[in-house]
Amino acid sequence: MSAPVTGIASRTQTPKGLRLHIGLFGRRNAGKSSLINALTNQRIAIVSDIPGTTTDPVEKACELAPIGPVVFIDTAGVDDVGELGSLRTERTLSVLGWVDVALIVCDAKGLQADELELIDTVSKTATPAVIVLNKVDLASASEHAAAVEKVRTLGFEPVSVCASRREGIDELRKAIVNLVQKSVEPDLPLMGSLVHPGDTVLLVTPIDTGAPKGRLILPQVQAIREVLDADAKCIVVRENRLAEAIANEKEPPAFVITDSQVVESVARQTPPGIPVTTFSIQMAACKSNLTEMARGAAMIDFLKPGDKVMICETCSHHPQPDDIGRKKLPRWLARKVGGELDITVVVGKDFPVDLTPYKLILQCGGCVVTRRHMLTRLAQACRQNVPMTNYGVAISHLQGVLERALELHPEALAAFREAHKKYARKDRR
Ligand SMILES: Nc1nc2c(ncn2[C@@H]2O[C@H](COP(=O)(O)OP(=O)(O)OP(=O)(O)O)[C@@H](O)[C@H]2O)c(=O)[nH]1
Ligand code: SF4
Ligand SMILES: [Mg+2]
Incomplete structure (x- = not known):
């Protein structure tokens, strides 16, 4: 783990992990990239009439008035075809799992099956979303009215725009601001409520x-x-x-x-x-769920040589010669376990769907991603009964001082002890 640096040189730049992440989703050619350009009033995304222009999730950090620093994530169309196409669609849908806000870009002429599926997914996953009806200029008044009505029956108030002519963009901005105020949890402070005046x-x-x-x-x-x-x-x-x-x-x-x-x-x-x-530990408390991460750390004492462990580094930083994730943690774990573990390092935002082969997941601090991103990973691991912890919690445990280091977080400490007993009982069987 190597957290991004900050200092005088980067004083004017908000780190990615502290920016609101807004993802754009829809069919190919829906106008997702055009909409990013319209919202930012810049030409930052490639627009073309060839379907499938955007192939991989592309992140663009910029200012979005009046919200401030944001990251837009332009994604591939969800109707992409062929083997490669379905891989792209899978990646797009995984992005939907961690953005703070989703803009579902639909056709103002009438909603297609993929668009209805996307709306269904954001409803089921409680993803804060704005449904955008784009290309209003190409829709007849009755087609447009029917599309608006359809979206309303699904529980959303759509915003109609013409991205190519940059019309309706102020209304869309307002809808995003309202949604953020209503539905997006603000970032928790690193120190929580631990510091008081005069301390x-x-x-x-x-x-x-x-x-x-x-x-x-x-x-x-x-x-x-x-x-x-x-x-x-x-x-x-x-x-x-x-x-x-x-x-x-x-x-x-x-x-x-x-x-x-x-x-x-x-x-x-x-x-x-x-x-x-x-x-x-404070990062885990503000960026994910420290109690679950502490629970996961208990598994370290029950690993055996050869067990599969996944190490997740959420950004592709240049590894240091004695990198924590790739060198130090595997070395300390091997010493603790009394033999080599079977370690897989996963770099970046992709996360395997099936986690069950792993005995433990070690997640980096995730300083460049959203809290929702970390919670989505944690929830997936919990659903599959795979313990997950973060580097810092694991290091404190490997250095023999986790209980001391969790004194300020009694709930997490209790969860660690409880999980430890549970794993010990299983181990004895
Ligand atoms: N008439 C009209 N054309 C639009 C509008 N918005 C986008 N387009 C056009 O639709 C085409 C596709 O736009 P893009 O922004 O590249 O669409 P995309 O959703 O990013 O497409 P992919 O990257 O291929 O998935 C381009 O030719 C745009 O100029 C609109 O509101 N009205
Ligand atoms: S995202 Fe993870 S690996 Fe990248 S700098 Fe932050 S803590 Fe380190
Ligand atoms: Mg595009």
Whole structure:
């Protein structure tokens, strides 16, 4: 795992993981790419009258007035044909599982079967969606009226547009804003409700070879900002200055938050009574479901050599020489298990449909994706009874201090203990 860096150079750029993700779905030639251009008032997506122009999900980060920083995901048409076509359709539908908002682009002349299926899917999966009737210029008044009526019977109020002439776009923007306000959960803060005015929070940030030159990584910057916003005091140290920093304070800090990689040393140096957490644990709490991730970590103690484990890195960052996901975690796990595991590394946003071959899934922090994306993965793993945890929770456990690191999250701690007992009972059989 290597979280994206931030600093002076990137001050004006909102990281992807903090942007609203808006996906466009529909048949080939429906006008999905044209609509992205119309909404952004730019030519950022390729438009052509050849069906199947967009073949893979394409992400475009941009500003969408008045929402602010967003990522548009242009997708391949859901009516694509042939073997390759059905693979594309499968990828498109997987994107539908994690966007914050879906724009279902339909034909104003009348809804086709694929379009009705898409609307059915967003209804069933409770995906916040706007149904867009595009190409109103080509529809007769009665065709258009019938399409509007049909969408209403499905429980949605459609927005009619002509993407190529950029008509109806302001109304569409308004509909997106309303939907976001009504149905999209705002991002949770990294520190949740842990910081109070007047508190002192100690941040431990190791500066090793993996640390970006001259900058701090995103979760560290986010944490500092949240402490300041809460009118609390923030002390930032490397692990070698931790004991000194605690001793210098008249009052003990409210808690210590550290990079997972030095959590064992931090837990050892921090007097009992001062809670310790990690950036990754807080990331799991705000970005997915820490309780489930803690439950998943219990499986680590029951893995056997040769067991299949899937490691998921949600972005294709350039792997470091001693990369956490690809090198350190497999090495630490092998040491713990007493032999090599059968590890598969999955990079990017695709996630296998069948997870049952795996004994455990280790997910990175997912800093570049939406909370919904992480929750969708977790829900899929839960449905298939496959334990899933995240790198940081796993590292704390592999370093023998997970219980200490979960002190601030009693529900997650209880879930970890309960799952541990359950797996132990199964293991004895
Ligand atoms: N008349 C009319 N043509 C439109 C409208 N919107 C898009 N088009 C045209 O429809 C064709 C397909 O548009 P695209 O935006 O490429 O459609 P797409 O859904 O991205 O298509 P694929 O990438 O092939 O799935 C282009 O020739 C556009 O100019 C519209 O509102 N009215
Ligand atoms: S998405 Fe995952 S692998 Fe990529 S930088 Fe963030 S935590 Fe690391
Ligand atoms: Mg397209």
